[in-house]
Amino acid sequence: MADNKIEIRNLYKVFGDNPKTKMQHVHAGVSKQELLDQHGHVLGLRDINIKVRSKRIQVIMGLSGSGKSTLIRHINRLIEPTEGEVIVDGEDVLSMSTEGLRDFRRHKASMVFQRFGLLPHRTVTQNVAYGLTIQGIGEGEAGERSQRWIDRVGLSGFEQHFPAQLSGGMQQRVGLARALATDAEILLMDEAFSALDPLIRTDMQNILLDLQEELHKTIVFITHDLDEALRIGDEIAILRDGEVIQQGDPQSIIMRPADDYIADFIKDINRGRVLEVRSVMEKMTRATGPKMSTTTPLEDALQQLLNAGKDSGAVVGDNGKTLGRISMKNAIAAMARPDRDEEGPRYK
């Protein structure tokens, strides 16, 4: 695909005293554990290749220790890789000069942090304006430009508060507004909502999705929460032990998990709500029954079929053309958990 905003190519990160010298072992294929036991180095990332499409939300998901926070810090080079390339808009971030990198961070990519990373001695307005003041814009103008984003994330009235006076959710709104205020095209979000309680988290996800509809940023979003990944991700890459084990859009990951690890990971999600009819439909140009759009969740589709008293429905595109047929049987089959385990069902 031509429209790649960020391209990560053959990226390796080894932590330790002398990582470069250990690369031969890594290329020779020693495992993470062997590298640690025999060479005293920690393998952070191994051969990462991810293409992030412009104006989409790329989720990188993994459990703690999988290397996801390390990976996102390579995009704006807060961490130097041991080997590999990070190309943004055709330019290699890793070959940028100090000046160039500073410019890149000021104008092109901004970041939202898990524990907010706000400046405790600055007010909400000053925090949101931080990126602008760093660019050399005066406090006055920076404050004015920030106001729009403060209003946009719903913090009007709290301009003069200090971060410690706000709840976690509100602090992260400040973090989000700060990242948006620089008008950077790329938004890096490192477990941005993980520290928030579930209701606030859903709230923040809504704010982000609303903003994205209007702003069309390229967003790299790190999370350990599958529901969150499925909810906001256009594309998902799953990371384990520093390696990407599957990437694709949420539908394809749920329909065709690459291995047992991922199958296990997705076994508890509500498939009826996440899967959409486009993943299950049989392609054909003529179909009868109730019409529904390609992105209708299966549980809604079933409801519509039940209401209409039909066994199957027609899936239509945005232009009203029939694209396929969704049958009740296929929908139900897709909602049943795929059982990859030979030994028997994994019910409690």
Next chain:
Amino acid sequence: MDLFGEFPELGRGDLRDFKKAIDAGFRSFSRAYGDELEAFFDPLLQFMIWFERLLINSPWPIILVVLAGLAWLGSRSWKLVTGSVICFAIIGYFGMWENTMATLAIISVATFICIGLGIPLGIWMAKSNRVQAIITPILDVMQTIPSFVYLIPVVMLLGIGKVPGLIAVCIYAVPPIVRLTNLGIRLVDEEVLEAADAFGANYKQRLWGVQIPLALPNIFAGVNQTIMMALAMVVIASMIGVRGLGVPVLQAVSNQYLALGLMNGLAIVAIAIIFDRISQKYGQRLQAYRKGNGNG
């Protein structure tokens, strides 16, 4: 050979020659450069004389008003302002006004010098682990070596008077501010620094916009400690000719004047407490932003 009976020490003659060589070396150094050093410190001496005269010769009500004003600026507490004024009034009433002003003069100058040297040094230490590894033991020495020991070379070089006294006070009082500046900067939250980096802050913006402001409470604790330690040196400084509350204390010690010693000693304590409370209050006000108001 009685190896275990007596410690195998350097011969008596060798030891004497060794000490003599050091003494002679230092003496010739001070003979060669003493005048230059004195000339170098002359502006400082002139300033100290001017400042001391200013404090002593100004009418006492003006000094009291200025002190009260400073106390208010620092603490924003009427209680502390009133307390300080009463203390100074009592000190004056008991005839210690002039000595107190002399002490205030040297303490203020010493504190400013310590801040001026200590904070940049602390920043440098925070920036580099190697610098920290070199400076820390030096600070340890400065804090633990008996003051009389470093009085010797200072007096040999500069004689007795205000400047050597000031240097002695600074050697003793500068370590806490260096240490606490270093510590304060090193304790700044990693994620806040990472955020500053991620938004493209350069070294200056990082230092002045994030590290120093967030280290201020610690730096200020260092200033407070420096003032306290400078006050503790008042009596020792008076032994090499620094005027102030230390002089009568020294007299009292050698002549067994209990009342004189107590009065001047307590005056030092009173000044110490006033400075301590005011600077602590100021330090607390610096971190007012850390307090939530029950919103979170």
